[in-house]
Amino acid sequence: MRAGYVPVLAVCAACAAAAAAAVPALQAAGGRSPRRRPVFLSEARLALLRRLVQSGVEPNAGAFRKLKAEVDRDLGHEPRVPRHWYVPGYYSDAAGHLRAKEGLQDDANFVYQAALCFRMTDDPKYAQAAARVVQAWAAGVESTSGKDDSTLSFSYHFPAMVFGADLLRVSSAWTAESRAAFDRFLVEKALPLNTMKSRNNWGNWGLVLVMAVAAYREDGALLEKGTARWKEFIDEQMTEEGHLHHEVTRNGGKGDYGIWYSHFSLMPQTLAAEIARVNGVELYNYRSPRGRTMRGAFDVLAGWTRRPETFPYFKGDPKRLAGTTYYSYFEILNARWPNPDATALLTARRPMTASHSAPALTFTHGDLPEERPAQGKR
Numbered sequence: 001m002r003a004g005y006v007p008v009l010a011v012c013a014a015c016a017a018a019a020a021a022a023v024p025a026l027q028a029a030g031g032r033s034p035r036r037r038p039v040f041l042s043e044a045r046l047a048l049l050r051r052l053v054q055s056g057v058e059p060n061a062g063a064f065r066k067l068k069a070e071v072d073r074d075l076g077h078e079p080r081v082p083r084h085w086y087v088p089g090y091y092s093d094a095a096g097h098l099r100a101k102e103g104l105q106d107d108a109n110f111v112y113q114a115a116l117c118f119r120m121t122d123d124p125k126y127a128q129a130a131a132r133v134v135q136a137w138a139a140g141v142e143s144t145s146g147k148d149d150s151t152l153s154f155s156y157h158f159p160a161m162v163f164g165a166d167l168l169r170v171s172s173a174w175t176a177e178s179r180a181a182f183d184r185f186l187v188e189k190a191l192p193l194n195t196m197k198s199r200n201n202w203g204n205w206g207l208v209l210v211m212a213v214a215a216y217r218e219d220g221a222l223l224e225k226g227t228a229r230w231k232e233f234i235d236e237q238m239t240e241e242g243h244l245h246h247e248v249t250r251n252g253g254k255g256d257y258g259i260w261y262s263h264f265s266l267m268p269q270t271l272a273a274e275i276a277r278v279n280g281v282e283l284y285n286y287r288s289p290r291g292r293t294m295r296g297a298f299d300v301l302a303g304w305t306r307r308p309e310t311f312p313y314f315k316g317d318p319k320r321l322a323g324t325t326y327y328s329y330f331e332i333l334n335a336r337w338p339n340p341d342a343t344a345l346l347t348a349r350r351p352m353t354a355s356h357s358a359p360a361l362t363f364t365h366g367d368l369p370e371e372r373p374a375q376g377k378r
Helices: 006-011 014-029 043-055 060-073 092-121 124-140 149-155 159-170 178-193 201-216 220-237 256-278 294-306 330-336 340-349 361-365
Strands: none
Touching: 014 159, 043 060, 043 124, 060 361, 092 124, 092 149, 092 159, 092 294, 124 159, 124 178, 149 178, 149 201, 159 178, 159 201, 159 294, 159 330, 159 340, 178 201, 178 340, 201 220, 201 256, 256 294, 256 330, 294 340, 330 340
């Protein structure tokens, strides 16, 4: 039994009551009732996390302390909003690529993490700081480009801002005017930048953006479109052995980026499945017409990540394999399908985070009991 699991079970029984009790208090604070369907974290999950933090249960409590210290340090964070959104291709202009996208990366991740601090502490300063950044993006971007890495970078960084905005719905800092402006931004600017039609990891990241926007806007038709695309990816991207065939030989066929890009495809596929789950659609156990499953890819990739020398697509020194530590999303999958390789990897590097879409996954998902899908689709 994993360390901390018994305390988690001990506090779970009170979580539903805690979530229900929170509603009147949040409404009294001037926010919107959280009874609506969430985007990424359910009210029951948030209630559980509060109790874990208050009880000092690991790994979640320690991960939250680290997150909160970083948010407190950056509480005066100033948004960096471009009037025109454009990101050069990484392989043609790496420095320009990083410079162009890091504003959204930092802003979106700050919004989500500050919103988490608000929901854990009820301190309005965190909601105010997060809302200020969201409002700046909704008002400041005048035009967008679909060239080079502009769409991909937006697809993999912006969802964190949607996750954060969803958590702000219960705050008076998230005014009706702010909500309306953000909703327009989602429809007019954000959603058209999605890359869901692509066949490789670009498609997976575009799917996260689509699913996040669909869930936030309570757009059932768009959510169904996203879940259908999710199933197509399972069937089309995976081999019979669970290898992500678009990714494993990346970097001109050499394969030294094969593990990294496999994570970069399976991570967004996992985040999209989690959005679907909290919105009433269970995808994790889906088996495609050709017998492909997410678990099959997870088990294989966990083994390669723990023992890079077993990765069959690269014949050089295993130390030259890139991206072998980018597996924070294992916090979600390992809670569902305990895997000894994933367990060892997570234990060695917690608390884990990520710069793409979902930072703080050790805090929000580490060692937590599997949640059932929410009842009923939108």
